[in-house]
Amino acid sequence: MRRRSRLALAAVIVPALTLPLVACSGPDVPPADDAAAALADALRAGDVADLPLQAPGSVDVQTQLAQVLDPLVDAAGERERTVAVAEVGEPVTKDGATSAAVTLDWSWPLGRDHEWAYSTTARLAYETPEDDDGDGTWRTVWSPDVLVPDLAPGERLEVTTLDADRGDILDGADEPMVTERGVWHIGVDKTTVEGLGEESAARDLAQLVGLEPNEFFAHVQEAGDKAFVEAITIRQKNSGVDFTVEEAQEIIGVRAIEDSLELGPTSDFAEPILGRVGEATKEIVDESEGAVQAGDVVGLGGMQRSYDDQLTGSPGVVVTVVPAGGSEVRLDGTPAEDEDEDEEARELYRVDAVDGTPVATTLDQKLQKRAEKVLEEVNPASAIVAVRPSDGAVLAAASGPGSEGWSTATLGQYPPGSTFKVVDALAMQRAGLTPDSAVACTDKITVDGRTFGNVPGYPSSALGDVPLRTAFAHSCNTAMIAQRDKVAQADLATAASDLGLLDEKAASASMGVPAFLGAVPAEASGTEHAASMIGQAKVQASPLGMATVAASAAAGHRVQPVLVRDEDDADAEEPATPGVTDGEAQVLRELMHGVVTEGSADMLQDVPGIVGAKTGTAQYGDGSKQHVWMLAITDDLAVAVFVEDGHRGSDTAGPLMEDFLDGL
Structure with a gap:
């Protein structure tokens, strides 16, 4: 287990001298309550400059207090410590001197979840007024155990954080995806070079790792004289760079520091979803209200952020008293050589770390890597999502x-775009149409003054009064819009929901992480309703949402996609999911099969196990650009391919789909 230690300067505590108690005379001794409260306030603030004190010898109490408590202050960070008066004893006069005991309750927030609470006792001595009409003064008799129980002269504190091992993120087979992997931090060690040597090291290293030499050298110059200025962090295995650690270390002044980080199998593996791990940003620190401190390692984005508490676990903490031999000089200037340097430190407080709990996902590492490989040369924003219809598991995103x-x-x-025609087809079934029903596929159709047409190059052989299966296979826009009187906008919204295009709240609850599936308005104007029939206007969907539509058609019921598995509910019986029926889905699969055998997805005909597909193109902006889509169903896999800016679903998204499915 790695440990981080926050260590204050050695605080040497001077032995409390035996002080004469001040005899009381004159007026009655007042209660010590106000003096006790002032003591608690001063200790809480860490400032005793205005507190009446009786201190031994040349002890600088303020310095002593700061040095003893500094490690606790550092560990508490921005969180507030408390010092409260628990009890004030009655003044007692003995041998002419009056004193009162004060019990103080302390509380220190240490780590994310821990609070060290203890009590100390302070003695207040009453100083008689100089004349009978004056007021006397209660003074705190200073000793180190006012701060920490049983703290002896010359001792100091040390606070050590015990880091919990961060939980892994697992794939669908419970194999680690994101786990601790060895890395090298490579940079210039300024303690080993200076002057021209420093410049040479910085420029040579920058050139080796691919940084701009002038910029990196300037960064090195700005760092402190003893700084290690990192240029790059690489994996110890499968680094993905074209140089070796040994080559870097051949440069005089360059050092490689061994470390480990929570990493995925490749540098960019599912990073938009999984996120990454690193030092907490200021925003995260501020939002945590003291739970996270600057320098803490936390999840940054994605699943790492959403499940940070579970993955982080609970760091532990140890507070120890270090023997006086650890300091060279006492605060009063006397040497400490006589102290027992062999005396062991004693623990005052310990909470052991609790390691983080893994987060189990449904991802298939092979499919995820394959999808990322297929997309690596695509310049616009793009996505491939694969869902297993039988259980909704998201295998790749x-x-x-x-x-x-x-x-x-x-x-x-x-x-x-036209991938939404799967939703149309469900709504049309419910309106009484069958795959053999005749529909009018014309060149153009005008609705409330707006003219809609088919995609350029639409085959003339599929125009006219044709069966719905033909219009669907070739993606006839006008035939779908012509059914707007039979299929109301509300019917489209219901059909979309039944195929899995649910709202964000339901999507996120199902997925286990923030997600968007789709949004289809239940009301629309005439032209908006017509545009909705071809998946445009205000109809919205994500690649995940359209993969879910395809999965629902494959499964015969509404699929709810899952990315994060809840192990506690693994054996729970799945509730019945309303939505598309098996009979309705069978018709959808029949129509989608026709898209492969005779329509716009014929490039998938040789894919083993292919069931059906649907292409889609959605114009945006001034109409000169289009988003392109393709859906496909194989044996137990539903896939959506999306490219933000392409030509058509068939010739932009189609080859990507074929590449992804080929050989699975």
Whole structure:
């Protein structure tokens, strides 16, 4: 287990001298309550400059207090410590001197979840007024055990944080995906070079690792004289860089520091979904209200952030008293050589760390890597999502490099274009249409002054009064819009919901992480309703949402996608899920099969186990650009491919789908 230690400067406590008690005379001795409260306030504030004190010899009480408590202050961070008066004893006069005992209750917030509570006793001595008409003064008789129980002269404190091992993120087979992996931090060690040597080391290293030499050298110059200035962190295995650690260390002044970090199997593996681990940002520290301190390692984004408490576990903490031999000089200036340097430190408080708990996902590492490989050369934002219809498990949710770190796969909101015709087909069934029902596929159709047409190159052989299966296979826009009087906007919204395009709240609850599936308004104007029939206007869906639509068609019931598995509910009986029926889904699969055998997804005909597909193109902006889609169903896999800016679903998304499915 790795340990972080926050250590204050050695605090040497001077032995309390035997002080003469002041004899009382004159007026009655007042209660010590106000003096006790002032003592507690001063200790809580860490400032005894204005507190009446009786201190031995040359002890600087303020310095002593700060040095003894500094490790606790550092560990508490921004969280507030408490010092409260628990009890004030009655003044007692003995041998002419009056004193009162004060019990103080202390509380220190240490670590994220722990609180060290203890009590100390302070003695107050009453100083008689100089004349009978004056007021006397209660003074705190200073000794180190006012701060910490049984703290002896010359001792100091040490607070050590016991780091909990962070939990892994597991795949669907319970194998670690994100786990502790060895890394090298490579940089310039300024303690080993200076002047021209420092510049040479910085420039040579920058050139080796691919940084701009002038910028990195400037960064090195700005760092302190003893700084290690990191240039790059690489994995010890499968580093993915074209240089070796040995080559870097051949540069005079360059050092490689061995470490381990929580990492996925590759540098960008599912990062938009899984997130990453690193030092807490200021925003996270501020939002935590003291639970997270600067320098703490936390989840940054994605699942690592959402499940940070579970993954982090509970760090432990140890407070120890270090023997006086650890300091060279006492606060009063006397040497400490006579102290027993062999005396062992004693523990005052300990809470052992509790390791984090793994988060179990449904991801299939092979499919996720395959999806990312397929998308690696796609410049616009893009995504591939694969869902297992039988249980809703999300097996892959990849976002391409054009997404720039955004999870297009699970959070993207786009008009789904003609892939939404799967929803149309369900609503049309419920309105009485069958795959053999004749529908009018014309070149154009006008609704309330707005003209809609088919995609360029639509086959003339599929125009006219054709069976619904033909119009669906070739994705005839006008045939779908022509059914708007039979299929109301509310019917579309219901059919979409029954196929899994649920609201964000339901989607996130099902997935276990924030997610968007889709949104279909239940009301629309005439032209908006017509546009909704071809998956545009205000209809929105994510790649995850359209993969869910395909999965529902494959499963014969509404699928609710799952990414994070709840192990506690693993054996629980799945509740009945309303939505599309098995009979309705069978018709949808028949229509989607026709898209492969005779329609716009014929490139998938040789994919083993192919059941059906649907292409989609949705114009946006001024109409000159389009989002492109494709859905596909194989034996127990439903896949959605999306590219933010492409030509058509068939010739942009289609080859990506074929590449992904080929050989599975």
